[in-house]
Amino acid sequence: MSISTETFILRSSPTSPFVRKVRMVIDVLHLTDRVTHVGTDASDLTLREQNPLGKYPCLVRSDGSAIFDSSVILEFLQWVAGTERLLPASGEQRIAMLSQTRLADGIIDAGALIIYEERYHDASMRSQEWLEHQRGKIRRALAVFEASPPDPRQTDAVSIGLACALGFLDRRKAVEWRAAFPGLSLWLSSFAESEPAFERTQPPGL
Ligand SMILES: N[C@@H](CCC(=O)N[C@@H](CS)C(=O)NCC(=O)O)C(=O)O
Incomplete structure (x- = not known):
């Protein structure tokens, strides 16, 4: 699947501040329609399969691979959106x-x-x-x-x-x-x- 149309699952909890960072990134990069939120918590065994640390946020790609933590997800979503608006790529x-x-x-x-x-x-x-x-x-x-x-x-x-x-x-x-x-x-x-x-x-x- 092309990166320009790929959709993602965000393992998230509405009260997590690290999830909030990623939710803001999704919002400001206009990626809302491409991300489905699936709730999780620290005891979630399915989350541990995606992120062995059992931490969220965790972004799951269409091929099932997972991206964590929040700062790495931010960089990935910037790339998806084709921008360096939130963080320059180098320098x-x-x-x-x-x-x-x-x-x-x-x-x-x-x-x-x-x-x-x-x-x-x-x-x-x-x-x-x-x-x-x-x-x-x-x-x-x-x-x-x-x-x-x-x-x-x-x-x-x-x-x-x-x-x-x-x-x-x-x-x-x-x-x-x-x-x-x-x-x-x-x-x-x-x-x-x-x-x-x-x-x-x-x-x-x-
Ligand atoms: N450095 C990580 C921290 C993520 C983190 O600690 N998330 C908390 C929720 S706010 C968590 O997963 N807690 C459960 C645990 O540590 O087992 C990030 O930026 O994503």
């Missing part, structure tokens, strides 16, 4: 942007570790040191973005990743960030105003 800017996307992803990773610690350990078993270690990562990453935020009128791999990370913090409350990082709070409002895909991919229940 200094690409490397700088890739580091920033990992910084935004790291906020979600650290937030998820906080949530898992609270979900899987009774209060008496939780390590406050571990929780604070993760909160430190989040705060330092937020401080970097607060000092030098991306252009809120620009939708790209960095702004999508940062917006999804901040949306995740709002939802899961891994840290209270808005008062400590007022510039980022304003940034998120401006970005949401400029990029409607952010609201369109809002997780349910908020």
Whole structure:
């Protein structure tokens, strides 16, 4: 099948911030009609056949092969859409942007570790040191973005990743960030105003 007409399955969950990144990418690249969403979760055995790590999002191609993780899916979908709009294919800017996307992803990773610690350990078993270690990562990453935020009128791999990370913090409350990082709070409002895909991919229940 030709890449220009191929259709895909996205193994997804509406509340996952990493899935939201990919849903925004699908939206802004106008690929909505080519992707069918099939729900999954961490205990899904069919997902483990597609991604041995059992992590989602996972994009399944028409030949059954799978692409993961969210950043790789973003690059693949850019190629499908025939654009470099979200991330340049090479050069200094690409490397700088890739580091920033990992910084935004790291906020979600650290937030998820906080949530898992609270979900899987009774209060008496939780390590406050571990929780604070993760909160430190989040705060330092937020401080970097607060000092030098991306252009809120620009939708790209960095702004999508940062917006999804901040949306995740709002939802899961891994840290209270808005008062400590007022510039980022304003940034998120401006970005949401400029990029409607952010609201369109809002997780349910908020
Ligand atoms: N680096 C991966 C992270 C994906 C990830 O951690 N997804 C979470 C859901 S938001 C997940 O699959 N959790 C289940 C698990 O880790 O078993 C990506 O960017 O796609």
